[in-house]
Amino acid sequence: MPRIIRPTHVACHRRATVADVRHPFAVVPVALLLILISFIWPVTANAVTPTPEPTGSKSAAKSAPAKATFGIGPATGGRIDNRIQFSYQMATSGTYSDHVAIQNYAAAPVDLSVYAADLENSLDGDLAVPAASVRPKETGTWIKLAAPKQTVHLAAATTGGPGRAVLPFTVQVPYNASPGDHSAVIVASLTTLGKNPKGQNIALDQRIATRIFIRVDGAVHGRLAIDDLKVSYDGSANPLGHGKAHVTYTLRNSGNVKLGAKQAVNVTGMFGTKAIGPVIPDQVLLLPGATLPMSVEILDITPAFMEKVHVVTTPLVVKGDPDPHARGATKTVSFWAIPWALITTVIAAILLIVAAYLIRRWRKNRPTPPAGPRGGGIRPQPPTSDPEPEPAAAEDDHVAPVLIADAVISTPQRRRLALVSAGVVLAAALAWGTSGDASAAALPYNDPSxxxxxxxxxxxxxxxxxxxxxxxxxxxxxxxxxxxxxxxxxxxxxxxxxxxxxxxxxxxxxxxxxxxxxxxxxxxxxxxxxxxxxxxxxxxxxxxxxxxxxxxxxxxxxxxxxxxxxxxxxxxxxxxxxxxxxxxxxxxxxxxxxxxxxxxxxxxxxxxxxxxxxxxxxxxxANPAAGKTSGAAHASAAAKASASRTAEASAARATSIAVAAGHTDASSSGSSWLVWLIGGVVVIGLIAGGGFGWRRYTAARTSRS
Known part of the structure; x- marks a missing residue:
C-alpha cells in the first residue's frame, strides 16, 4: 500500500485510489482460483488409472487345466440321499457307520483322492478346509475311512447318469470328547498341474467336501464374546463437517455349540448425537471357539469431544439345531473426537479480532511526527498564531465518501468489496461441502489388472x-x-x-x-x-x-x-x-x-x-495354505442339467475348493495433502479479507465519532 505522510498542522483528507484498497484483497482472486481447484481435485486425486500388463509379456500368468466336475454327499442304498450334510447326536465312546457317495458328471473318467479333514472358520467367517498336506488334529481324526487317504476311480458320465462310487466310513467319538458341537469334512480332491505368474509349475488342488457335524452329549451353552474393541477417529477439514470412526474388534464363539451372529455398531456423543453404523451381514455359522476379526467404518459423526462406540451381538440359532438359549454380548469403549478444524477457525478469528484491536490502539496512540522538512540543519518554523482558514471541501452529490484512516472508500467500492467477500465465503462453503461427496465416489479397493x-x-x-x-x-x-x-x-x-x-x-x-x-x-x-x-x-x-x-x-x-x-x-x-x-x-x-x-x-x-x-x-x-469352501456353485449348476433329483441334491451340497499360487500387486490411493493446503489458503484468505474489512469498519466508526 502506498506510504501516506500525515502533516501535523494541516488537516487534509484525500480520496482513496484503487491502488490504495486493492492490495489487502489481493488474496481474494488467489483464494477463488484455489477453490475452483478444490472442486476438481477430490475426484482426480482418487482416480485410479489401470496399468494392465501386456498380454504377450513373459510374466503373464498361465492358466491351469479346465476344472473337472464332480459332486459329493451323504448316501443311502448306493445312491446320494436327501440329507444336506452328515449330522449326528452321539455319546462319548460311541460309534456310527454311514456312507458317502462321489459322482463324476464329466465326459471323461477321473481319479480322486478321498480323505477326512478338520472343518474351521477362515478369517472372513466362511467355512474352510486346511490344505491337503495338513493332517487332521481334531474331529477329522474321528472319521475312519477304509484308508486315511485313498484313491477312487470314477467312470465317465453317460446318458444313464454320472459315474459313481459309494464309500463306507465310521464315526468314532473318543471317551474324553467334550460336550457340544464338533465338525469335520470328507474331501474329494483332484490334483493337476498349472503355471504361476512367473511361469513356474504348481499343483492345483481342486477339492469338494461334504460337512459332518457331531453333537456330543452333555451340558451345552451358547455364548458370543467381543474382544479387542478398538476405535480410531478421522476428523474433517471442514470446520462444520462430520468425521468418521474406524472400529475393529474380534467376534468370538465362546460357547460349545455352533451359532450364527447378528451385529450392530453405532456411536453416541456426549451431547446426544448419534451415528448409526452400516448394516453388517449376518454371520451364518461360527464354530465353537472360532474367532472372526471385524472392521467397521462409521460415517457422519458429529465431533463432540468425547464419543462412545457401542458393539452389540445377538446370537442366531443355526438352521436345524435345537435352541441353545445362547447369550449375546455388548461392549462399549470411549474415544476422543475433537473438532480441530472448528477450534482452529475459532482461535484464528479471536486472534484476528485481538490483533485488529491492538493495531487500532497502536495507530491511535502513536506519537505525532514533527512537521516540516527533515535534515539539512533547517529547523521547522513554528506555526503562526493566526493561520488562514482551510477552504471547505466541495460536496459530492454522486458519491458518499467515508473517512477511514486518511483514506476514502466510496460507496460503489464498498459494495464491490462486500460482494467479493460474500462470494469467497459462499464458494468456500460449497467447496467444503462438495469435496466429501466427490471423494465418496471412489472405491474402497483397487484392482490394477x-x-x-x-x-x-x-x-x-x-x-x-x-x-x-x-x-x-x-x-x-x-x-x-x-x-x-x-x-x-x-x-x-x-x-x-x-x-x-x-x-x-x-x-x-x-x-x-x-x-x-x-x-x-x-x-x-x-x-x-x-x-x-x-x-x-x-x-x-x-x-x-x-x-x-x-x-x-x-x-x-x-x-x-x-x-x-x-x-x-x-x-x-x-x-x-x-x-x-x-x-x-x-x-x-x-x-x-x-x-x-x-x-x-x-x-x-x-x-x-x-x-x-x-x-x-x-x-x-490363490491361497496355498487353506482351501476355500465356496459352496457348490459349479456342482449345483451341473446338477441342473442332470435328470436325477438325487444327483442335483448332492451337487448342491458339494463344496468347490481351488488352491493356486498368486502374485503381489501394489495398490495406490490419492493423497489429501493438497486438499488440506487449499483449505488452509482459503481460510487464510477469508481471515485476511475479514480482518481488513473489520479494521476499516472500526476506523470509520472512530472517525465519525
Missing amino acids: VSGGIGLCSKTGTEITSGNINDRPFVWRAVSSVKAPAGYDISGRKATLVAYQPRPNVQAYAWNGDTLTAASTYTNPAAPMAAATSLDFSLNDFIGEFKPMVDGLLQLRLYLAAPGRDALNTSYPAINIKVTGNTWAVVNPVSVSCTSGDAVSSEESAIARTSASPTAALPSQ
Whole structure:
C-alpha cells in the first residue's frame, strides 16, 4: 500500500485510489482460483488409472487345466440321499457307520483322492478346509475311512447318469470328547498341474467336501464374546463437517455349540448425537471357539469431544439345531473426537479480532511526527498564531465518501468489496461441502489388472445399470468397453462373465469368485461379449455363497479365451456393483453398445459349461495354505442339467475348493495433502479479507465519532 505522510498542522483528507484498497484483497482472486481447484481435485486425486500388463509379456500368468466336475454327499442304498450334510447326536465312546457317495458328471473318467479333514472358520467367517498336506488334529481324526487317504476311480458320465462310487466310513467319538458341537469334512480332491505368474509349475488342488457335524452329549451353552474393541477417529477439514470412526474388534464363539451372529455398531456423543453404523451381514455359522476379526467404518459423526462406540451381538440359532438359549454380548469403549478444524477457525478469528484491536490502539496512540522538512540543519518554523482558514471541501452529490484512516472508500467500492467477500465465503462453503461427496465416489479397493469397463445389457438390447438380485439370468449380455487384445481376437474366441467378492485388506487377485455365465462365442472382437441363458446363476445364487464384505460391493470381470491360448485372467475389463437389499446398481457405469455384436452360449448344459469354463484359472482362490469352501456353485449348476433329483441334491451340497499360487500387486490411493493446503489458503484468505474489512469498519466508526 502506498506510504501516506500525515502533516501535523494541516488537516487534509484525500480520496482513496484503487491502488490504495486493492492490495489487502489481493488474496481474494488467489483464494477463488484455489477453490475452483478444490472442486476438481477430490475426484482426480482418487482416480485410479489401470496399468494392465501386456498380454504377450513373459510374466503373464498361465492358466491351469479346465476344472473337472464332480459332486459329493451323504448316501443311502448306493445312491446320494436327501440329507444336506452328515449330522449326528452321539455319546462319548460311541460309534456310527454311514456312507458317502462321489459322482463324476464329466465326459471323461477321473481319479480322486478321498480323505477326512478338520472343518474351521477362515478369517472372513466362511467355512474352510486346511490344505491337503495338513493332517487332521481334531474331529477329522474321528472319521475312519477304509484308508486315511485313498484313491477312487470314477467312470465317465453317460446318458444313464454320472459315474459313481459309494464309500463306507465310521464315526468314532473318543471317551474324553467334550460336550457340544464338533465338525469335520470328507474331501474329494483332484490334483493337476498349472503355471504361476512367473511361469513356474504348481499343483492345483481342486477339492469338494461334504460337512459332518457331531453333537456330543452333555451340558451345552451358547455364548458370543467381543474382544479387542478398538476405535480410531478421522476428523474433517471442514470446520462444520462430520468425521468418521474406524472400529475393529474380534467376534468370538465362546460357547460349545455352533451359532450364527447378528451385529450392530453405532456411536453416541456426549451431547446426544448419534451415528448409526452400516448394516453388517449376518454371520451364518461360527464354530465353537472360532474367532472372526471385524472392521467397521462409521460415517457422519458429529465431533463432540468425547464419543462412545457401542458393539452389540445377538446370537442366531443355526438352521436345524435345537435352541441353545445362547447369550449375546455388548461392549462399549470411549474415544476422543475433537473438532480441530472448528477450534482452529475459532482461535484464528479471536486472534484476528485481538490483533485488529491492538493495531487500532497502536495507530491511535502513536506519537505525532514533527512537521516540516527533515535534515539539512533547517529547523521547522513554528506555526503562526493566526493561520488562514482551510477552504471547505466541495460536496459530492454522486458519491458518499467515508473517512477511514486518511483514506476514502466510496460507496460503489464498498459494495464491490462486500460482494467479493460474500462470494469467497459462499464458494468456500460449497467447496467444503462438495469435496466429501466427490471423494465418496471412489472405491474402497483397487484392482490394477482392470483394463477397461463392462456394460450390462437387457434381453431387448438396451443397457441397464440396476436390477433385482433374483433375476435369472443376472443379465443377458455383458459387453466390454475395450477390444480384445492381440491373440484373443481370432476365430473361436470366447468370453465368460465372472463375479468376485472383494474382501477387506486382501489383494484383488486373492478374492473369491465364480462364473455367472457360460463361456460364450462372440462375433465382434472390438466389443467382447458374454451371453447368458436361463440356466445360468442369478446374482442371489452367488451372494448365497459369497456375501458382500465391503460396503455391499461385488466386482464383475470378463475373462477372454481363445484357441491355443490360456484364459486371460491377468488383464480384464471389470465393473463394480453395489447390492442393497434385493436390488443391485452399477457404481461407475460405462457406455457401451449392446447391439454392436452378438454372443452365443457355447454350452447347452451346465455340465459342459462348468468343464469348459476358464474358472480353473481364476486367481481368486490363490491361497496355498487353506482351501476355500465356496459352496457348490459349479456342482449345483451341473446338477441342473442332470435328470436325477438325487444327483442335483448332492451337487448342491458339494463344496468347490481351488488352491493356486498368486502374485503381489501394489495398490495406490490419492493423497489429501493438497486438499488440506487449499483449505488452509482459503481460510487464510477469508481471515485476511475479514480482518481488513473489520479494521476499516472500526476506523470509520472512530472517525465519525
